[in-house]
Amino acid sequence: LPWYHYQPMRKPARNDLPAIVLKRNSNRPLNEQLRSEIAQIILAGKLRPGARLPSTRRLSQELGISRNTVNEAYDQLAAEGYLQSAVGIGTRVVPTLPPELLRPGRPQRTKLHGTRLSLRGNEIAKVTIALDRIESGAGTQIGNPALDLFPFDTWKRLMAQQVERLSHAEFGYANPAGFQPLREQIAAHLARSRGLRVTSNRIIVVAGAQQALDLTARLLLDDGDPVLFENPGYPGARAALMGAGAHLRPVAIDGEGMNVGSLSSVDRQARAAYVTPAHQFPLGPTMTLSRRLALLEWAEEQNAFILEDDYDGDFRHAGKPISAIASLDTYDRVIYVGTFSKVMLPSLRLGFMVVPEELVTQITSVRGFMDRHSPVLEQATLAAFLELGYFARHIRHMREVYTERRALLITELLNHTNDLLDIYAPETGAHIIANLHGISGQRAAKAIGTQEIAIVPLSHYYFEPTKSNGLLLNFANSTAAGIQRSVRNIARALRGQRRSKS
Numbered sequence: 001l002p003w004y005h006y007q008p009m010r011k012p013a014r015n016d017l018p019a020i021v022l023k024r025n026s027n028r029p030l031n032e033q034l035r036s037e038i039a040q041i042i043l044a045g046k047l048r049p050g051a052r053l054p055s056t057r058r059l060s061q062e063l064g065i066s067r068n069t070v071n072e073a074y075d076q077l078a079a080e081g082y083l084q085s086a087v088g089i090g091t092r093v094v095p096t097l098p099p100e101l102l103r104p105g106r107p108q109r110t111k112l113h114g115t116r117l118s119l120r121g122n123e124i125a126k127v128t129i130a131l132d133r134i135e136s137g138a139g140t141q142i143g144n145p146a147l148d149l150f151p152f153d154t155w156k157r158l159m160a161q162q163v164e165r166l167s168h169a170e171f172g173y174a175n176p177a178g179f180q181p182l183r184e185q186i187a188a189h190l191a192r193s194r195g196l197r198v199t200s201n202r203i204i205v206v207a208g209a210q211q212a213l214d215l216t217a218r219l220l221l222d223d224g225d226p227v228l229f230e231n232p233g234y235p236g237a238r239a240a241l242m243g244a245g246a247h248l249r250p251v252a253i254d255g256e257g258m259n260v261g262s263l264s265s266v267d268r269q270a271r272a273a274y275v276t277p278a279h280q281f282p283l284g285p286t287m288t289l290s291r292r293l294a295l296l297e298w299a300e301e302q303n304a305f306i307l308e309d310d311y312d313g314d315f316r317h318a319g320k321p322i323s324a325i326a327s328l329d330t331y332d333r334v335i336y337v338g339t340f341s342k343v344m345l346p347s348l349r350l351g352f353m354v355v356p357e358e359l360v361t362q363i364t365s366v367r368g369f370m371d372r373h374s375p376v377l378e379q380a381t382l383a384a385f386l387e388l389g390y391f392a393r394h395i396r397h398m399r400e401v402y403t404e405r406r407a408l409l410i411t412e413l414l415n416h417t418n419d420l421l422d423i424y425a426p427e428t429g430a431h432i433i434a435n436l437h438g439i440s441g442q443r444a445a446k447a448i449g450t451q452e453i454a455i456v457p458l459s460h461y462y463f464e465p466t467k468s469n470g471l472l473l474n475f476a477n478s479t480a481a482g483i484q485r486s487v488r489n490i491a492r493a494l495r496g497q498r499r500s501k502s
């Protein structure tokens with residue numbers, strides 16, 4: 001039996017309520033339980049509009065609770081529009097409640113039938129749900145950096161300092177373009193590491209690369225606009241662009257990145273191009289200088305723009321990070337996107353975009369009406385983290401760790417799987433590609449299962465169904481022992497597959 005029961009058979013007399021049983025050992029306060037019971041009784045039509053309720057004294061005696069508790073429940077019900085009190089007539093159900101809307105035996109909740117999404121919403125959901133499966137792939141941790149090596153103690157200390165230092169005013173609504181000291185630190189970082197010299201007013205702090213892509217797509221593209229997109233390419237960017245109605249034109253990636261020289265005359269007319277030139281995702285080549293210059297020339301000719309996603313360019317294993325295309329841009333065609341997800345933590349949800357001067361105001365206002373701005377405390381903490389040199393130190397540390405992990409993964413693969421696959425290891429980033437001998441990446445990933453390194457079949461990232469033998473192996477968030485165990489399991493699974501085939 002439920003903990004209370006009504007007695008619908010007995011016609012309620014005036015001043016009578018159906019039986020109410022309150023649960024005394026619940027952590028829900030008694031006044032709230034009583035409020036909710038009476039509200040349900042009224043909504044179910046068991047007390048008619050205008051019906052009088054027992055006096056607070058009587059009800060408190062009947063239920064064995066204090067009068068105060070009943071008063072509180074009645075007051076709340078009056079504030080919510082169920083009850084009315086007046087001198088002389090006591091408390092009654094609001095007489096103007098339309099009885100036809102109070103349905104006896106009305107079910108508590110009914111399931112929604114049919115779809116509630118707009119046509120546009122449906123399209124966006126279809127795209128994103130399909131791409132989400134790619135993102136989660138076989139390894140759910142695919143994009144994570146080394147989470148355990150983040151200097152959490154330093155972060156905690158800086159954050160506590162910022163709580164003290166920020167003024168009360170700074171905890172109010174803030175500039176959607178970002179916390180000014182952070183914008184300045186980002187500008188200094190870009191000049192140092194990407195050859196990109198911009199004033200801080202062209203930097204807009206956003207909630208990760210994803211928001212930068214979404215904002216750009218919404219603001220600069222019309223429904224049906226053709227956009228050149230790397231094939232294979234990054235699902236997050238695909239979803240953002242398609243969500244804004246763009247028609248993506250896949251462009252094959254070779255060892256030099258995207259080649260606008262190879263475009264058909266139709267594709268040349270595109271409105272924009274999305275590229276990951278520092279480290280093409282997922283294949284890995286760095287876009288060559290001649291391709292970069294050709295891309296800029298194309299953008300200028302077509303009055304198009306370039307979305308440059310530099311998500312993990314800080315992790316070059318040999319030498320310094322590559323200069324950004326934006327640093328070569330004399331036409332104001334490039335929207336440069338950076339993120340703290342890979343160098344710091346994805347859960348920070350902080351990234352930035354560098355936009356042409358004449359777009360700053362529009363992009364800033366639109367962002368302001370999306371989610372106002374990124375959290376100021378985190379931005380201020382990050383600004384201090386950069387200013388005090390912890391950021392540069394963390395990048396150096398991570399670069400060493402990833403270089404070691406990458407070398408270990410390659411050595412282990414060479415030692416245990418040399419006859420089973422070839423390795424392609426780009427100089428940047430936190431993943432490598434394995435080209436399997438005689439088995440598709442999809443079948444292999446299934447046979448290998450979840451491991452301590454993240455594993456995704458390369459075919460996932462192509463536009464068209466592809467019989468790729470490639471596997472993406474991400475080592476960023478795995479220990480040395482985890483890498484060794486994973487490689488042994490990969491070798492075992494691939495040998496098992498080979499045996500079952502022969």
Ligand SMILES: Cc1ncc(COP(=O)(O)O)c(C=O)c1O
Binds near residue numbers: 143209351
């Ligand atoms: C190509 C690419 N761009 C951007 C990102 C980062 O996105 P965000 O900053 O939204 O976390 C990733 C993460 O995996 C990525 O692979």
